[in-house]
Amino acid sequence: QKEVEQNSGPLSVPEGAIASLNCTYSDRGSQSFFWYRQYSGKSPELIMFIYSNGDKEDGRFTAQLNKASQYVSLLIRDSQPSDSATYLCAVKAYGTASKLTFGTGTRLQVTL
Amino acid sequence: GAVVSQHPSRVICKSGTSVKIECRSLDFQATTMFWYRQFPKQSLMLMATSNEGSKATYEQGVEKDKFLINHASLTLSTLTVTSAHPEDSSFYICSASPEGQGRTYEQYFGPGTRLTVT
Numbered sequence: 001q002k003e004v005e006q007n008s009g010p011l012s013v014p015e016g017a018i019a020s021l022n023c024t025y026s027d028r029g030s031q032s033f034f035w036y037r038q039y040s041g042k043s044p045e046l047i048m049f050i051y052s053n054g055d056k057e058d059g060r061f062t063a064q065l066n067k068a069s070q071y072v073s074l075l076i077r078d079s080q081p082s083d084s085a086t087y088l089c090a091v092k093a094y095g096t097a098s099k100l101t102f103g104t105g106t107r108l109q110v111t112l
Numbered sequence: 113g114a115v116v117s118q119h120p121s122r123v124i125c126k127s128g129t130s131v132k133i134e135c136r137s138l139d140f141q142a143t144t145m146f147w148y149r150q151f152p153k154q155s156l157m158l159m160a161t162s163n164e165g166s167k168a169t170y171e172q173g174v175e176k177d178k179f180l181i182n183h184a185s186l187t188l189s190t191l192t193v194t195s196a197h198p199e200d201s202s203f204y205i206c207s208a209s210p211e212g213q214g215r216t217y218e219q220y221f222g223p224g225t226r227l228t229v230t
Contacts (some may be wrong), residue, residue: 098217103155
């Protein structure tokens with residue numbers, strides 16, 4: 001069983017729409033949750049992190065965490081073509097020092 | 113803030129030679145750095161955790177004698193691919209996590225090094 005699961009996509013949304021990216025994790029003791037964006041041929045870039053249940057907003061991005069359901073999501077409002085990338089969910093489990101476990105990523109395509 | 117650099121960005125070497133990749137945290141200290149490898153259209157694979165002043169911790173299946181890691185200071189870790197072969201051709205990416213009170217464990221990635229072994 002994969003520890004961090006994401007739908008590989010591609011998820012296609014029209015420009016201006018809301019993109020919703022989802023991630024589930026298996027370790028109930030996980031502490032911190034991260035969303036990274038990776039453009040093709042580039043390294044991952046941190047978008048935001050969340051460690052408390054609920055929503056956390058940063059500009060057009062909102063991370064949502066539900067520890068009871070072991071679910072974390074990323075909403076991108078007013079999606080732009082420049083948002084087209086692979087979005088990686090990462091989780092820090094309890095007791096793993098600072099190591100993160102990454103999902104395989106969801107590819108987002110924002111169409112004109 | 114939280115900038116990580118990597119050098120070189122791209123390297124081509126002949127089979128059997130060794131290649132050293134440097135990873136630096138430019139504006140923060142990092143007791144721990146991480147080395148990842150990513151093949152085309154595949155996900156990130158953690159190779160090892162680099163600990164300042166001590167031995168690196170390698171993931172299962174990663175040969176520690178082939179991928180030598182040295183973490184000599186709080187801002188520098190190096191990865192040496194020894195006796196490189198074409199199958200070692202990949203995108204190598206390092207990351208670092210800022211230290212300090214109230215740390216939240218986010219990792220900042222370097223820009224990556226694309227290694228091609230001919």
